[in-house]
Amino acid sequence: MLNVIIVDDELPARENLRCLLESDPEICIVAECNNAMEAIREIHRHQPDVVFLDIQMPKINGIEMLSMLDHETMPRIVFLTAYGEFAVKAFEEQAFDYLLKPVEPERLNKTLYRLHNHCFSGNINQLKSINQKLNYIPCIGHNRIYLLNLDDVFYIASKITGILVFNETNQEYLTELTLRTLESKTCLVRCHRQYLINLKKLKEIRFNQTGGVEVILINDISVPVSRRYLKPLKELLGL
Incomplete structure (x- = not known):
């Protein structure tokens, strides 16, 4: 079972992704958040395996939010974006994967297949190299x-x-x-x-x-x- 948090400031996008994820019996959605501060609090509380994280959010975007997390307990991050050009930046930050919005079921299934295969193969922290300082x-x-x-x-x-x-x-x-x-x-x-x-x-x-x-x-x-x-x-x- 993978514990998952969805972070997106757009309610329709959260609802769409939730409906798709709920079709997988091995997924448990432990929280949904509409901004970075809510997400940080819920990540500390639930210690999820995976966070589906929108890149473009007001005040603090998804990439900035990563630099505010404790890397020793960092979950795997799947970035969500409406713009393909952000995929390059996502992989510069060593995200596990990225999905273009609106999320397509077939593309999501590929991500979930990889997550199920990798999340329990070892405690691999894919984000240890993020050393961005906070301003x-x-x-x-x-x-x-x-x-x-x-x-x-x-x-x-x-x-x-x-x-x-x-x-x-x-x-x-x-x-x-x-x-x-x-x-x-x-x-x-x-x-x-x-x-x-x-x-x-x-x-x-x-x-x-x-x-x-x-x-x-x-x-x-x-x-x-x-x-x-x-x-x-x-x-x-x-x-």
């Missing part, structure tokens, strides 16, 4: 997606409510990206198991009398530093 962090707003420029980010914290991104005024934004993805895809530096900081916003490192360490940012916000990350942080700063 912004997508965050969830009410009926919108905020795209925060990295230069405006002061620190990021992992809390019970999720991964929170903080700006100069200490306003918080919720993102679906993991700390591990943000650490590997941005210039932000880990100073604690639950925190990343922007070194450009660093003002001082403070040692308190009880042996604890914290960094003070230029907006006077303090962020804890754990012993594990203190030495690497000092090395980055040339200390």
Whole structure:
């Protein structure tokens, strides 16, 4: 059984693909999403085997979305596109396959045949070579997606409510990206198991009398530093 997520901002396209996939008894559609942020959340939740991913979506397109996923748990990606020229870009990103919209049953069956044969032949991560850096962090707003420029980010914290991104005024934004993805895809530096900081916003490192360490940012916000990350942080700063 293959667990599948469909990601497309057009409802008719999602419905068409769902109807075609449901004819295969070895396919289980675990989620449908109409934008990249929903898709990232559902991928984290369900850990699907395959994602059918539309390339052209508002705000964050399908190819940009891939750079925001954790590559160690990356599902196989089948790109969906209405334009043949995007197929070249899809394979540059090492997608498992691509389908032109509207999806034709015969072409989809070929893709499904390959997926059934390959998905359980080994844990092959076909997307490990995607090393695109993020220029912004997508965050969830009410009926919108905020795209925060990295230069405006002061620190990021992992809390019970999720991964929170903080700006100069200490306003918080919720993102679906993991700390591990943000650490590997941005210039932000880990100073604690639950925190990343922007070194450009660093003002001082403070040692308190009880042996604890914290960094003070230029907006006077303090962020804890754990012993594990203190030495690497000092090395980055040339200390």
